[in-house]
Amino acid sequence: MLAGVAVEALHNVNQTRYSPRAMQPQPSLTDLISDVANRRDREAFALLFDHFAPRLKSYFFKLGVSDQAAEDFVQEVMLTVWRKAELFDSAQAGVSTWIFTIARNKRIDAIRRERRPEIDPEDPAIKGDEDPAPDDVVHASQMGDRVRSAVAELPAAQAELVRMSYFEDKSHTVIAEELGLPLGTVKSRIRLAVQRLRGLVGETI
Amino acid sequence: MMTGTMEHTARTPQHHPDSEFLMDYAGGALREPLAVLIATHLSFCGRCRAEVARLEALGGSLMEGLPRERMSAGSLGRLLRRLDREGEEERPMVMDRGDPAVPYPLRPYLARLGSARGGGWANLPWKKRLKDVGEITLLDSFPGFQTRLMRIAGGSAVPAHTHGGMELTLVLEGGFSDSTGQYLPGDVAYADDALSHQPVADEGHDCICLAVTDAPLKLTGPIARLFNPFIRS
């Protein structure tokens, strides 16, 4: 259940649209974000916090920061979610994907102290027209369980490399050094993993 | 008479960075010098933009599957009180820094060099390395990495250089060719110790490239961590 801490902290919020007792279908994460964007809805925000904060804490914890620092980073990520909710575009990415990118950028900025170079999708100078079919990307984000089981079915050595790249801040060159593997071996394992994920979940990944 | 410029030639890159670079970029593990190069390639390449979007969706799915760490009591309450202080602040204007004639991800780095707005590649502070080769160091605070813009006169050979790691080269303008093919704007060439080749800039036009060499020093990681207050020892 999403409720828990959120309901407690919300004792002075009058709306109860998301109360379990209302027996309404549970709002989707996308609904919650748009309520935050459109109405500055704190109850929706608290539910998002309940869902994402423990996972975000896990994400930062895996990067080796202290318990306190992990909590502080979670607060900052969720503050960014509050501030930028109206920039979220459900046609471009799923909510989990969007929040993952905010957490990733926080890690690069605050833990690694680097700038994150990115494209500006609005840049008129941008070239090429094969941007992802939006449905494709959203679909991928909604297939979370299938994607995770696809990763679980990867050979252990490949899954480990994916995990290190996403969650331990180790690029494939660093992984090769740490594991004492030839760079070519790491490269081909990652390529195989990406190909297998494509094969397992179709073109949505 | 031809009036079109290189910038207006719509062309899909034929040489892409390998999946491992796109995964490291999407997941966040790629260090800044290589991330600059990958992001700049993305501004030329819809195919790799789509791949990065899919790899970010993979990151979102994997994050959903992480074990839930218990947040301390009152953390949501503290955050909600922080929202009270937010108010309706002015959102900071996104400043369009730098030269619109160069790909967006490179602009802040070129702005730092003091390039004239609209001046394009020609007005940059090139340092002459050889008769036909100019060079600019873009980032110099990353031990183990070399991040340079190179300008090679049409018809000249790209200088041979040795390094203990690998090198990615992204063509920004003009082109070069070697035994593995022809590289035009947006294309990325990969080279490592196993591959020895001698690229030559195509005739008739200076070739402008971004070249990033990654030859990590063994001690970089641990020492960087020693000085980072957030990392548990």
Ligand SMILES: [Zn+2]
């Ligand atoms: Zn590409």
